[in-house]
Amino acid sequence: MSPVYAERASRLAGAVVWTRGPEGGGAGIVLPDGCMDLLWTEGRLLVAGPDTRAYRSARGPCVGVRFFPGTAPGLLGVPAHELRDRRVELGDLWSGAEVRRLIERVDAAVDPVVAIEELALRLAGDAPPSDPVLRAVVASLAAGRSVSATAESVGLSARQLHRLALGAFGYGPKTLARILRMQRALALARSGVSFAETAVLAGFADQAHLARDVRALTGQSLSGLVRS
Known part of the structure; x- marks a missing residue:
């Protein structure tokens, strides 16, 4: 994992994969951008809803996928307005057993960045084509x-x-x-x-x-x- 914040284009069209390592682990400001994120941090899978104001992120290492605006609701099965200005445990949206399996898979991965991107790609493969x-x-x-x-x-x-x-x-x-x-x-x-x-x-x-x-x-x- 990168020691500071870094991002790159994802294999999922329009998405960005990002990392924040231990040395860049202080709280930071996330600005509104029209996007939603799926992120993993210290054994948790979270969904970052669309922001209408700046959000102060929690401390600690983290990896995530930032989806192209408008695409995440179709992949996650939840309307974006229900997650506006919120960070929600994926287990609150999906079956707890399924989410535990996903967390275990990311936790056990050699590279959690690759694992979280693979999860996003799998979600896209299971979802209907975006509008x-x-x-x-x-x-x-x-x-x-x-x-x-x-x-x-x-x-x-x-x-x-x-x-x-x-x-x-x-x-x-x-x-x-x-x-x-x-x-x-x-x-x-x-x-x-x-x-x-x-x-x-x-x-x-x-x-x-x-x-x-x-x-x-x-x-x-x-x-x-x-x-x-």
């Missing part, structure tokens, strides 16, 4: 298109899109769009783009609007996040 509309919604909102334009592009009414989003992402499309816009802004700012230009490119009214939204979603300043 292509979900990926189209994410792509549209991530590109900065409005919720109404996104709904029209996938052939849904605003009400239908909202209902779909609750089950797949855990919150409505406006919240998802706001979170994806913040992530887009952070990527720009961390690449060296000035905050003023970042605000324009990411779709904010101005730099002050960007600063307020980042603070509201993360509890931290934009400059602080970029430095960290």
Whole structure:
């Protein structure tokens, strides 16, 4: 396991495998990103639901799979809105005996990173194909298109899109769009783009609007996040 935080693309399409080793085991801040995670830590399998605010993670080594937005509910068999802003034991969602077998398998693995990825791949293999509309919604909102334009592009009414989003992402499309816009802004700012230009490119009214939204979603300043 890596001594600090590291991530790589998973063999599961759109997913990311990540590790946090003992030397990177202090509590950290997890920012909203529209995703859900399956994670293993010290003999426990947990599901991290979709966040609407920053989450302070527990201490200790951990490995996980971060699923592409909207795909985890179909693999886990639970609507995303039921897990919003929560970390839940997998045993609370599935049969306790089945989860104990899975935990034993990961615990016994030479490399828990490989084991947790294999588990995610198995879940995907057992689940029905993901709805292509979900990926189209994410792509549209991530590109900065409005919720109404996104709904029209996938052939849904605003009400239908909202209902779909609750089950797949855990919150409505406006919240998802706001979170994806913040992530887009952070990527720009961390690449060296000035905050003023970042605000324009990411779709904010101005730099002050960007600063307020980042603070509201993360509890931290934009400059602080970029430095960290």
